[in-house]
Amino acid sequence: MSGKERIARRIALELRDGFYVNLGIGLPTMITAFVPAGMDVTFQSENGMLGVGPAPAAGAADPDLINAGKQPVTELPGCSYFGSEESFAMIRGGHMDMSVLGAMQVDEAGNLANWTIPGKMVKGMGGAMDLVAGARRVIVAMEHQTKEGASRILKACTLPLTGTHVVHDIVTELCWIRVSAEGLVLTEVAEGLTPQEVQARTEAKLIVSPEVRTMAMVGA
Amino acid sequence: MNKVVLSADAAVADIASGATVMLGGFGLCGIPETLIAALVRLGVQGLHTISNNMGVDGFGMGLMLEAGMIASHVGSYVGENRRLETMVLQGQLDLTLIPQGTLAERIRAGGAGIPAFYVPTGLGTVVAEGKETRQIGERMYVLEHALHADVALVKAWKGDRLGNLVYRKTARNFNPAMATAADLTIAEVEELVEPGELDPDQIVTPGIYVDRVVVGAAYRKPIEAEFIRSGGAA
Numbered sequence: 001m002s003g004k005e006r007i008a009r010r011i012a013l014e015l016r017d018g019f020y021v022n023l024g025i026g027l028p029t030m031i032t033a034f035v036p037a038g039m040d041v042t043f044q045s046e047n048g049m050l051g052v053g054p055a056p057a058a059g060a061a062d063p064d065l066i067n068a069g070k071q072p073v074t075e076l077p078g079c080s081y082f083g084s085e086e087s088f089a090m091i092r093g094g095h096m097d098m099s100v101l102g103a104m105q106v107d108e109a110g111n112l113a114n115w116t117i118p119g120k121m122v123k124g125m126g127g128a129m130d131l132v133a134g135a136r137r138v139i140v141a142m143e144h145q146t147k148e149g150a151s152r153i154l155k156a157c158t159l160p161l162t163g164t165h166v167v168h169d170i171v172t173e174l175c176w177i178r179v180s181a182e183g184l185v186l187t188e189v190a191e192g193l194t195p196q197e198v199q200a201r202t203e204a205k206l207i208v209s210p211e212v213r214t215m216a217m218v219g220a
Numbered sequence: 221m222n223k224v225v226l227s228a229d230a231a232v233a234d235i236a237s238g239a240t241v242m243l244g245g246f247g248l249c250g251i252p253e254t255l256i257a258a259l260v261r262l263g264v265q266g267l268h269t270i271s272n273n274m275g276v277d278g279f280g281m282g283l284m285l286e287a288g289m290i291a292s293h294v295g296s297y298v299g300e301n302r303r304l305e306t307m308v309l310q311g312q313l314d315l316t317l318i319p320q321g322t323l324a325e326r327i328r329a330g331g332a333g334i335p336a337f338y339v340p341t342g343l344g345t346v347v348a349e350g351k352e353t354r355q356i357g358e359r360m361y362v363l364e365h366a367l368h369a370d371v372a373l374v375k376a377w378k379g380d381r382l383g384n385l386v387y388r389k390t391a392r393n394f395n396p397a398m399a400t401a402a403d404l405t406i407a408e409v410e411e412l413v414e415p416g417e418l419d420p421d422q423i424v425t426p427g428i429y430v431d432r433v434v435v436g437a438a439y440r441k442p443i444e445a446e447f448i449r450s451g452g453a454a
Contacts (some may be wrong), residue, residue, distance in 0.1 A: 071443075
């Protein structure tokens, strides 16, 4: 099982019946595959849809029906469409129970950076700034380190920010971290790892919770 | 009343160089393909465009970028548009990125007679730099101003000669808001129907916002993810 899949399976445990959830492009979208059986979760796509269904069968894609990652999707019964202004009214207005999005960097203050690397990469913030400002719970889902082995969880972000004091939880293939007023609290570590080993791969200071436990996940 | 213009070229003929133009669409979904092609043929220069994305290399607004007709752009996402990213990094295009929800609401406000409004979005980031902030209740907010354009080019599914429009699935996106926020709104529709055929309860854009209606043809509607993967052949 890949690290990304472990992250998706772990975050799926946070879903609750009746939740309205927005998933970012890439890794967060993988969570749709791990909604616990019998649970009713409605996925929102910020380009104007509630009730996003799975990818269509080969050859059945409708170019007028895509998700925010510009991939073809399908309708679930009871889905609805709306314009971008309405879509972000529901995001900004605090109606989304949960927003899961990727990041390049997160820091001890719950700041998040995920839209540009000055001089190197211009990606754009898309809806990320609105989501972190408006969702009731913001979960960052990302791989713990860069491909070069650098920590993505820093004392202070160095890249231009997406939001300040907005992240509630950070989930990587190595651990679960809760952002608190006191700092980053390590609450779960992946099987086979110790809190010390996680700290060694993390620039930010981690406060090890007295109740720290092994990371669980859906279907494993 | 008949707002139907027989050709896309005639519909865009009086758009001037240097105009501010809003273009509907999210990625390549719900973009005014026919009007973009006509605008490229018209050959105007120095346009100031407002659109969530800027197409991709070889399609949508990417064609306008390749034609060198865009002087500045306001949007929320560059994503996979390599040419745009390169031009911005090399300083060849004046790009302003703003949060997608703020973009949508600024456009809505522009059409609704609201000059400015406060949002929590972007507080403490470069987006809020130089802008007025204010505490309302327990939270700080950023003042954002309405956006208005000379021209809006929007894409609908069906429309009538009065300019009433309905959209299809996620091809709606920015189109209805933009239709309200320009001096001149030109809508292209896949299907022109008689007044009365659209259920009045289902009309999303009432005709008052629309000045010209063009019937589009030969839609390609590539799916962006597949278009990029195939190198533009989709």
